[in-house]
Each structure stands twice: as C-alpha cells, then as structure tokens.
Amino acid sequence: MIQVAQILFILSILVILHEFGHYLTAKMFKVKVEKFYLFMDAGFSVVKKKIGETEWGIGWLPLGGYVKLAGMIDESMDTEQLKQEPQPWEFRAKPAWQRLIIMLGGIIVNVLLAWGIFTVLYTTYGQKYISTEVVQKNGLMFGDAGLNAGFKNGDKIVSVDGKLQDRFNRMTLDVLLGNEIIVERDGKLETIILTDEHKKDILGLEGKQFMMPRLMDVQIDSVIPDASLNKAGILPNDKIVSLNNQPIVYFDELKTALDQNKGENITLGIVRDNQPINVDVVVGKDATLGFIPKFADLSDSQVVNKLSFGQALKAGIDESYQLIVYNIKQFKLILSPKTEAYKQVKSPIGIARMLPDTWNWEFIWSFTALFSIGLAFMNILPIPGLDGGHALFTIAEMITGKKLSEKTMGYVQTVGMIILLTLMVLTFGKDIYELIADKLIK
Structure with missing residues (x-):
C-alpha cells in the first residue's frame, strides 16, 4: 500500500x-x-x-x-x-x-x-552519489550476459565512449547506452564493443545487476530452507574461504568453482567466530548451494556534497540537463528493435513495484x-x-x-x-x- x-x-x-x-x-x-x-x-x-x-x-x-x-x-x-x-x-x-x-x-x-x-x-540533504573509484577498488564482477559481451571479472571501467563516469550510480546506464567501453584488465587497457545483441541479452537476463562491485569475503546472509548448506549446518555470518582446498577470495571465484562442480560433493572451508571449519556439501545441478550472500555495503562509497544555494542552483540545472540527455539516449535505445529495450518500458504499476516499501521523503x-x-x-x-x-x-x-x-x-x-x-x-x-x-x- x-x-x-x-x-x-x-x-x-x-x-x-x-x-x-x-x-x-x-x-x-x-x-x-x-x-x-x-x-x-x-x-x-x-x-x-x-x-x-x-x-x-x-x-x-x-x-x-x-x-x-x-x-x-x-x-x-x-x-x-x-x-x-x-x-x-x-x-x-x-x-x-x-x-x-x-x-x-x-x-x-x-x-x-x-x-x-x-x-x-x-542544500538540505546534499548532492549524493556512489564513487566509481571507490566501488572499483577490487574491480567489478559480471553476470553471464556481461561475460558473454566480453567483460571479465575484475575489470575496472576506465571510460565509456571516451568519458569517465565518476558516479557509479550511472555507470551501468552509461555502459548500456554506450558503444565503446575501455577497461583496465591485469594492468592493461582493453576495448569492448557493446552490440545491440549484447544489450538485448543484458537487459533481458540481468538488467542493472549485470555489473556489480566485486565482493570480497563471501559471507552468508541467510540459508534457503532445505538447501544442502542448511542440512550441513551452515549458519548466517559464516564466511566461505575455500572450496576443495582452493582459496576463495571473491564471490565470482566461488561462482566459477560451483559451475565446475555441478551436482558434485565438495568440501567448503568456513570461518565461523574466527575458527576454521571444513564441511561437506552437495552442489546443486544449477550450480548453487542455496544461500543468499551479504552484498557490499556501498554507504562507505557514498560522496555527500552539501552545496550553498548558489552552487545548488547551478548543480540543479546541470542535473536536469543530464537527465534530458539520458532520456534522449534511452529513447534511441528503445527505438532500436535489436535491443528489445521496449520490453523494459513500465507503466505506473511497474514503476510502483520498484519503489521502496517505506516512506522516505528524500527518495x-x-x-x-x-x-x-x-x-x-x-x-x-x-x-x-x-x-x-x-x-x-x-x-x-x-x-x-x-x-x-x-x-x-x-x-x-x-x-x-x-x-x-x-x-x-x-x-x-x-x-x-x-x-x-x-x-x-x-
């Protein structure tokens, strides 16, 4: 309601x-x-x-x-x-x-x-955004559609169509609306050309979740009832540090290892209350273990600039102009049949479902x-x-x-x-x- x-x-x-x-x-x-x-x-x-x-x-x-x-x-x-x-x-x-x-x-x-x-x-809450530089400290991780488009886990985005977006809030949108993405990979610069077919897969399969901060410390938030982890006695806040004695540092490394062990018995190295534990579990045929990870808290990456009235007037004009530009680019994306972006257009019903279930005046x-x-x-x-x-x-x-x-x-x-x-x-x-x-x- x-x-x-x-x-x-x-x-x-x-x-x-x-x-x-x-x-x-x-x-x-x-x-x-x-x-x-x-x-x-x-x-x-x-x-x-x-x-x-x-x-x-x-x-x-x-x-x-x-x-x-x-x-x-x-x-x-x-x-x-x-x-x-x-x-x-x-x-x-x-x-x-x-x-x-x-x-x-x-x-x-x-x-x-x-x-x-x-x-x-x-002038009241301040100009807020998530810093791209801070979020990309450990690189980014990508969904299957992003990986198929040419990205690799650990990539850091340097520019989109020749421009660096310092607000990570808009980086995903810039990537989807752009064509040429330059990434830093293993100390070298690589170019990724995003085609309409790539954009179609990203929009249809993963949306904005196709690109996220690379998670360190795979920590369990909750275990799905009847999952293999639940039966093995895994608890919330447990941290996965290895799989079959292979170190796990990033969440995407765990995903890759699970893909290679579908339906198999594996040994997880767990840290609980600073004590190492080994547990045997079965990987699902869909390459999952049945848990929800704790995702990165981006609040530490948030930049807050409290502006004077004069500064806010100019910043408000700039923001309004940028949003008009984004609307134009999104409209061009929607008009391109190959991207099938028109399927993502939402009515007020769809928009309402995206809103938070708490009343927040700033939002x-x-x-x-x-x-x-x-x-x-x-x-x-x-x-x-x-x-x-x-x-x-x-x-x-x-x-x-x-x-x-x-x-x-x-x-x-x-x-x-x-x-x-x-x-x-x-x-x-x-x-x-x-x-x-x-x-x-x-």
Missing part, C-alpha cells in the same frame, strides 16, 4: 503542476479554461466543482490529467464548439506563437520543477524530479495527442503560414490517441501480467 501511495502522490504532483503550466499560460493569453482535471474522468468524476468559468475535478482513472481549453481539439475530442465561429477567448483564435507557448507550458513547468527540487535537495522528492524530466521529455515527442505533436503543427504553421484544417486536426488527434492508448494497454497489460505471475509463483 505504501508503494501505491507513493506513486499516486508523485503522479498527482506531476500531473497537477504540468497541467497548471497549460492553465497559467492559457489564462495569461486570456483563453477560457473549461476544465482542469487530475486523472481522467472517462464517464464520471470522483469529485468536481465549478469555480468561475472552470470545472475543477478528479477523475477515476489515474492516467495523467488534462485542461480543456475552449476552441481546441484535445483528448476530450469535443468538436461541437468548432462548428461555431471562433470567439476571442478561444484557443484557436489566438496567434500561433501564443498557442505554442500554451502547448509548451506544461513541459516548461516540469523542467522547472525538477530544477527546483534538485536545488532544495542539494520521493528525488524520484519526483527524475520522473518530472521524464514526463517533460515524453510530452515533447512529436506524437499527435501529446503536447509535442500540437507544438510541431503550430511551428509548421508559423513557418509556412498555413494552418491545418480543423477536420484534419481532428483526424490527426484521433490517430494520436489510438496510438497512445494502444501503447498504454500494452504496457499496463505487461506489468499486470508480471504482477499476477509473481503472486502465483510466490
């Missing part, structure tokens, strides 16, 4: 402020705003009240929101007004440059919101800023039905001096809405299926 509450809170803030951007610019140019809705009121409203010329309300369907402007063909598909002569207070009666500003109002507010949130966060505001930039980018795409689609036609009108007929605009809006609704159905359907599947498996 906390995850649901968080996503509804975040969506409500973003939708209200996005639509307020349209509302404010419309009122600035004296356009009549007939409706202002949080969420969609398809069929009926949860709450509604008319104040002045505007009906304010909350819809039942949490899929965005809208402002209905007099004299505009929008998602409401209300064309009755357009049969009459244009009135001075209607959207269609305004010059193209004013209509363009109104269309971009929500996007501008989303960017400004992110900037403002980052500024406040950096919530950080995520809101991140989501706000994503919403701004999505809306500026030149797709009919989105703000970017309206803006594109308006810019074309400003250049050519010719305006699309209202009938044509109606057709374009209809096509755009069909495309958007189809994408929403597919995305929501995928996330609902995964949710049900996970529940059934459990």
Whole structure:
C-alpha cells in the first residue's frame, strides 16, 4: 500500500503542476479554461466543482490529467464548439506563437520543477552519489550476459565512449547506452564493443545487476530452507574461504568453482567466530548451494556534497540537463528493435513495484524530479495527442503560414490517441501480467 501511495502522490504532483503550466499560460493569453482535471474522468468524476468559468475535478482513472481549453481539439475530442465561429477567448483564435507557448507550458513547468527540487535537495540533504573509484577498488564482477559481451571479472571501467563516469550510480546506464567501453584488465587497457545483441541479452537476463562491485569475503546472509548448506549446518555470518582446498577470495571465484562442480560433493572451508571449519556439501545441478550472500555495503562509497544555494542552483540545472540527455539516449535505445529495450518500458504499476516499501521523503522528492524530466521529455515527442505533436503543427504553421484544417486536426488527434492508448494497454497489460505471475509463483 505504501508503494501505491507513493506513486499516486508523485503522479498527482506531476500531473497537477504540468497541467497548471497549460492553465497559467492559457489564462495569461486570456483563453477560457473549461476544465482542469487530475486523472481522467472517462464517464464520471470522483469529485468536481465549478469555480468561475472552470470545472475543477478528479477523475477515476489515474492516467495523467488534462485542461480543456475552449476552441481546441484535445483528448476530450469535443468538436461541437468548432462548428461555431471562433470567439476571442478561444484557443484557436489566438496567434500561433501564443498557442505554442500554451502547448509548451506544461513541459516548461516540469523542467522547472525538477530544477527546483534538485536545488532544495542539494542544500538540505546534499548532492549524493556512489564513487566509481571507490566501488572499483577490487574491480567489478559480471553476470553471464556481461561475460558473454566480453567483460571479465575484475575489470575496472576506465571510460565509456571516451568519458569517465565518476558516479557509479550511472555507470551501468552509461555502459548500456554506450558503444565503446575501455577497461583496465591485469594492468592493461582493453576495448569492448557493446552490440545491440549484447544489450538485448543484458537487459533481458540481468538488467542493472549485470555489473556489480566485486565482493570480497563471501559471507552468508541467510540459508534457503532445505538447501544442502542448511542440512550441513551452515549458519548466517559464516564466511566461505575455500572450496576443495582452493582459496576463495571473491564471490565470482566461488561462482566459477560451483559451475565446475555441478551436482558434485565438495568440501567448503568456513570461518565461523574466527575458527576454521571444513564441511561437506552437495552442489546443486544449477550450480548453487542455496544461500543468499551479504552484498557490499556501498554507504562507505557514498560522496555527500552539501552545496550553498548558489552552487545548488547551478548543480540543479546541470542535473536536469543530464537527465534530458539520458532520456534522449534511452529513447534511441528503445527505438532500436535489436535491443528489445521496449520490453523494459513500465507503466505506473511497474514503476510502483520498484519503489521502496517505506516512506522516505528524500527518495520521493528525488524520484519526483527524475520522473518530472521524464514526463517533460515524453510530452515533447512529436506524437499527435501529446503536447509535442500540437507544438510541431503550430511551428509548421508559423513557418509556412498555413494552418491545418480543423477536420484534419481532428483526424490527426484521433490517430494520436489510438496510438497512445494502444501503447498504454500494452504496457499496463505487461506489468499486470508480471504482477499476477509473481503472486502465483510466490
């Protein structure tokens, strides 16, 4: 329930402020705003009240929101007004440059919101990130998809497309969005070219977990009931130091040794309460022992820079710009069919499942800023039905001096809405299926 509450809170803030951007610019140019809705009121409203010329309300369907402007063909598909002569207070009666500003109002507010949130966060909690240098002290370890792409356990990433990312939080994303990765391996520099096929395997099999800090001291966090370790009397906090008398220093070394001993009896060297113990166990046919390791605590690798207000203003702009760049790169990745990155796109249901199950204001505001930039980018795409689609036609009108007929605009809006609704159905359907599947498996 906390995850649901968080996503509804975040969506409500973003939708209200996005639509307020349209509302404010419309009122600035004296356009009549007939409706202002949080969420969609398809069929009926949860709450509604008319104040002045505007009906304010909350819809039942949490899929965005809208402002209905007099004299505009929008998602409401209300064309009755357009049969009459244009009135001075209607959207269609305004010059193209004013209509363009109104269309971009929500996007501008989303960017400004992110900037403002980052500024406040950096002056209160500080600018935080995980240091790449510290995390890579012992190198990195990779999943099977990463190893198949050419990485080797112990590699240290030197650059991605010629640039070093000092924030490990974003290193994985840089690698997935990049092409040429330079790594340091055994004191030498090696080049790895990441193809779309490699990215497809990484995204489909392991995601962001394909690359992690290399764990030293293989320590057991918990043992799965009925696992061979459980039967052998292995306890949480035990440390595995050898396998068949071969030293084990890193977790990936243990994985490799287990792959070589599937279904076999092995002897583990264990340290418990500083005392060495040998135990005999059976490796599963899937090359596992049935335990969950203690993963590295990255808090020691965290850098916290408390910024002054002036510094935070600049850092907030820089952060917002970087997130826009990341959105562009991710969109290019999604549009590449070979990567199958489109399968990773999530609806609010999928996003909610990724949120923590505790209420943390720092995380919530950080995520809101991140989501706000994503919403701004999505809306500026030149797709009919989105703000970017309206803006594109308006810019074309400003250049050519010719305006699309209202009938044509109606057709374009209809096509755009069909495309958007189809994408929403597919995305929501995928996330609902995964949710049900996970529940059934459990």
